[in-house]
Amino acid sequence: MRKIENLDNILRQKGLRATAQRLMICDEINKAGHIEIDNLYENLKKQIPSLSLATIYKNMHSLVKKEIISEVNIKGRKTIYEMTTESHIHYICTECGVIEDIAFDTMALVDKISELSEKNITDCKLTTFGLCTNCAN
């Protein structure tokens, strides 16, 4: 939820134009933390009534390709988007479905599994599941 510093410049440096729609999309993803396409569209439509769903889809592609945002895929759920940030893993509540980030450097894990499996492993995605504090009550 923190402010995105110089998003205009980041976009331009990566070769994308800083359009109002694109800025708002990034801002909304940043505010939401984790969001799916239809919620994103719904939320932004209020602020930019002319906004097209096609524009959102096109932006998701370009922003993912430039690694400004990232896709999160969870079993049985629609694709979720988040701002690309430093190494973290996801925590999903098995009851309410809320998604939280856990700061975790996966590189040691990558090395360990690379060694024991004798495969070339350079990256990994880790998603954890459990009952969140709210739902535990």
Added chain:
Amino acid sequence: MRKIENLDNILRQKGLRATAQRLMICDEINKAGHIEIDNLYENLKKQIPSLSLATIYKNMHSLVKKEIISEVNIKGRKTIYEMTTESHIHYICTECGVIEDIAFDTMALVDKISELSEKNITDCKLTTFGLCTNCAN
């Protein structure tokens, strides 16, 4: 790719009927290791020309619910299905996209992350990425 022992019985024990279609679907997923809906349909259509895509979808739901098969979700790819087996993680080649299993017990990892994050974590999904042996050449 190993033979499924007593699939008929397993299905019935879980309250599903052992129809020809359902048995073939399981057999095909088992043979393939990892497969997506449309390949599954294509392959089985040769053997059961009357087979309907709707039947596949309906079976995927019932078989997943009974935990006989599992969904695998990978960024930017269609949902993949596999037989439910003991703890393992996935390895995806970043070049050719092939999916391999790595035997790995995630429970120690679950405990470790649960402790350091102070969250209740009971399960996790781990997917690893790298350049497979074939593509490295």
Added chain:
DNA sequence: CTACATGCAAATTTTTTGCATTACA
């Protein structure tokens, strides 16, 4: 027999595409 499963067709939902128009750089 009877409840569950299948197959078909139609309906939804999700995502992509082409093209004219707009607007950033």
Added chain:
DNA sequence: TGTAATGCAAAAAATTTGCATGTAG
């Protein structure tokens, strides 16, 4: 001004649903 981005509408993909018929148990 040139090129990328937007918005719209239409198309394509992916998934779900209702219902008549078939079949496992």
